Amino acid sequence: MxxxxxxxxxxxxxxxxxxxxxxxxxxxxxxxxxxxxxxxxxxxxxxxxxxxxxxxxxxxxxxxxxxxxxxxxxxxxxxxxxxxxxxxxxxxxxxxxxxxxxxxxxxxxxxxxxxxxxxxxxxxxxxxxxxxTVRYGPTDRAYICYRHTHPYRGKVLVSFKKQATTNISPIKLELKNIAQVCYWGLPGGLIRSDDDIPPIDRKIPIEPQLQRAYIMQPTITCERVDNAQQILLSQFSYTSTRGQFSATGNIKFCSRIDMERAIGHELKLTINGYEFIVMCEQAATSSKFANSSYSANIRSRFALLSAPYARATNYTNSVDKTAAGIMSDILENSGWTLDNQMIDYPVPKGAFSYRGLTPATALLKVANSIGAILDIDDTNKKVSVVPEWPVNPWSAEQATPDVILNESLILEHNTRDTIQPEYNAVFVRGEQQGVACKIKRSGTAGDMYARDIVDSLITDNQAARQRGTCELARSGNKQESTIRTKLLSTLPPIRPSMLVGINYSDSLYKATCDSTTLSASINNQGAITVNQTIKVISNV
Known part of the structure; x- marks a missing residue:
C-alpha cells in the first residue's frame, strides 16, 4: 500500500x-x-x-x-x-x-x-x-405602525434594604409599551398612497357566450340550516341594495306546516346552484274562499347582528385606532370576518363614538362615513367594505367591467333619466380631532360646490378624499336602467357596486349596479322560472 x-x-x-x-x-x-x-x-x-x-x-x-x-x-x-x-x-x-x-x-x-x-x-x-436582500415584484398592502413619542434613554435604580426570606424575588419590573398608530397602505417608498397610482386593470370580465338558444334547467331547494329539514316553496324574492347592511325579500310556502317549520330559523336556499342563507321572520297568512296562502319576510344572514337578535351597545375608541381597527372591534366575538378594501387611516383617541347601535348598524355607519358600502358573503360569514363607486361615473367608459350582458340574455330593458345638480368640488371636514379638505374633481375648475360634509371619522386626508369622491360621484344627471336577465352557470348573481357592461342595440355602455333582485317561482305544473333584475346607474 x-x-x-x-x-x-x-x-x-x-x-x-x-x-x-x-x-x-x-x-x-x-x-x-x-x-x-x-x-x-x-x-x-x-x-x-x-x-x-x-x-x-x-x-x-x-x-x-x-x-x-x-x-x-x-x-x-x-x-x-x-x-x-x-x-x-x-x-x-x-x-x-x-x-x-x-x-x-x-x-x-x-x-x-x-x-x-x-x-x-x-x-x-x-x-x-x-x-x-433585494425584493422585487408587487408589494402587498400591510398595516404600517409608528409611535407618537420616543422616550429618552433612562435607567432604573433598584435598592435592596434587607435580605429576602424566599427564593422567589418579590420585585417585579414592568415597562409599558409605547402606543402606536397604524394605517393600511403600501410600506416604504416616497409614494403617498396607492390611490394616486394609475390602476393596472388586469381583470377579465364575466361575459357569457352569445348563443342562438340557451338550455334552461332551473332548480330551487330550501332547507333549514340546523337540521337540514326540507321546506317546500312556491315563490321566492330577494333584493340587495347599496346602502343596506342586509338583503330583504319574501318567500311563499306551499303549506302552513312548511311555514311553521321555517319561521324563526335560518334557511339555506339553493337556486340554480347558488346558495343563499336567510333568516325567516314575520309570518303572514292570507285566506280566501277555498284558498289560503302562507308567506314570510326574509333577511340575509347578517341581520343576526341587528335588532331583535343583537342588543344595542355604546362605543368609544379609548386608544388610537385605525378605521379598519374600529370596524374589527365592532365585529369582535360575532363570528364574522372583515375584508376592508378601502384605504385605511389613523383615528386618534376619542375621535369616534356611537350610542345605542347594533353591530350591523354601527358597521354601516362607519362604512358610509368613508364613502363605502357593505358587501355581505352570508355563506362564509365575511363582510367586505368596498367603495360605493368602485369606478367613478365619469371614468366608467375607460374601465373594464366586472360582467358584460349581451343582447341575447337581456329579456327586458327599461331606462329613465334623472335630473339633479352637478358638482365638481366639496368641503369635507371632521369634528374636534378631524381635518378639513377641499376635494375637487380632477380636470375641472372646482367652482361648483356641493353641501359641506361633516363627520367625526374624517380624521385624515385619505378619509376626506374617499368620502368627497363618493359625494361628487352621486351628483349630476343620471340614467337609470332596469334590466331583466337570466341566472346561468356562466352568469352568476350580479352584486351591487359591480360595473356592468350592457351590449344593447349595437352599442356598449357601462354602468354601476345599484340594486339587484333575484326571483324564482313554481307554477301548478311544477315549471320553475328564475330571473334576476338589476338597476344600474350611469352618467348621461
Missing amino acids: IKVILSKRSTHRTSPILIRFGVDDSKEIGTSCDLAFSTRQTMTQLSILSVSYRQVFSHQFQFPFTESHNFSTMNTLLWSSALLHTHCETLISWLNGRYIESEHLLTWLRYPLDVIETTQHWRLSTSIERAI
Whole structure:
C-alpha cells in the first residue's frame, strides 16, 4: 500500500504529483489523479457561501493488487466543500492475459467549520449591514405602525434594604409599551398612497357566450340550516341594495306546516346552484274562499347582528385606532370576518363614538362615513367594505367591467333619466380631532360646490378624499336602467357596486349596479322560472 500525504498547500492550479508503476509502458498498471485547487481570487468569489471549510486536506491513495477472473473498479469521492475540484482517471492494462483489479479510494478529512455571521450596526436613522436582500415584484398592502413619542434613554435604580426570606424575588419590573398608530397602505417608498397610482386593470370580465338558444334547467331547494329539514316553496324574492347592511325579500310556502317549520330559523336556499342563507321572520297568512296562502319576510344572514337578535351597545375608541381597527372591534366575538378594501387611516383617541347601535348598524355607519358600502358573503360569514363607486361615473367608459350582458340574455330593458345638480368640488371636514379638505374633481375648475360634509371619522386626508369622491360621484344627471336577465352557470348573481357592461342595440355602455333582485317561482305544473333584475346607474 502506498500512502501519499500532502502537508502544505500547492501553489499551482494542478497537482504536480504523478504516480506510475512498472518500467514498460505497455504493461503499466497505475492511476493518474489530478487535483485542482481554487486560487484566492476564486475563493473570494465563492465567499457568499454561509459555511466554508478550512483548506487543509489529507489525501490517501490505496492500490491493493489481486488477480481475479473478474474485473471491477470502485472510485469513492467525498466532497468536503465547494472550493475543491477533483478530476481523477483510472488506467487499467493487461498482465499475463488476466484482468487486474484496481481499487481507488480517495478520502478527505473534515475540519471545523468557519461560520460567516451577519451583523447590523445602527447609527441614528441609517443602518449598515453586510447582507442585503433585494425584493422585487408587487408589494402587498400591510398595516404600517409608528409611535407618537420616543422616550429618552433612562435607567432604573433598584435598592435592596434587607435580605429576602424566599427564593422567589418579590420585585417585579414592568415597562409599558409605547402606543402606536397604524394605517393600511403600501410600506416604504416616497409614494403617498396607492390611490394616486394609475390602476393596472388586469381583470377579465364575466361575459357569457352569445348563443342562438340557451338550455334552461332551473332548480330551487330550501332547507333549514340546523337540521337540514326540507321546506317546500312556491315563490321566492330577494333584493340587495347599496346602502343596506342586509338583503330583504319574501318567500311563499306551499303549506302552513312548511311555514311553521321555517319561521324563526335560518334557511339555506339553493337556486340554480347558488346558495343563499336567510333568516325567516314575520309570518303572514292570507285566506280566501277555498284558498289560503302562507308567506314570510326574509333577511340575509347578517341581520343576526341587528335588532331583535343583537342588543344595542355604546362605543368609544379609548386608544388610537385605525378605521379598519374600529370596524374589527365592532365585529369582535360575532363570528364574522372583515375584508376592508378601502384605504385605511389613523383615528386618534376619542375621535369616534356611537350610542345605542347594533353591530350591523354601527358597521354601516362607519362604512358610509368613508364613502363605502357593505358587501355581505352570508355563506362564509365575511363582510367586505368596498367603495360605493368602485369606478367613478365619469371614468366608467375607460374601465373594464366586472360582467358584460349581451343582447341575447337581456329579456327586458327599461331606462329613465334623472335630473339633479352637478358638482365638481366639496368641503369635507371632521369634528374636534378631524381635518378639513377641499376635494375637487380632477380636470375641472372646482367652482361648483356641493353641501359641506361633516363627520367625526374624517380624521385624515385619505378619509376626506374617499368620502368627497363618493359625494361628487352621486351628483349630476343620471340614467337609470332596469334590466331583466337570466341566472346561468356562466352568469352568476350580479352584486351591487359591480360595473356592468350592457351590449344593447349595437352599442356598449357601462354602468354601476345599484340594486339587484333575484326571483324564482313554481307554477301548478311544477315549471320553475328564475330571473334576476338589476338597476344600474350611469352618467348621461
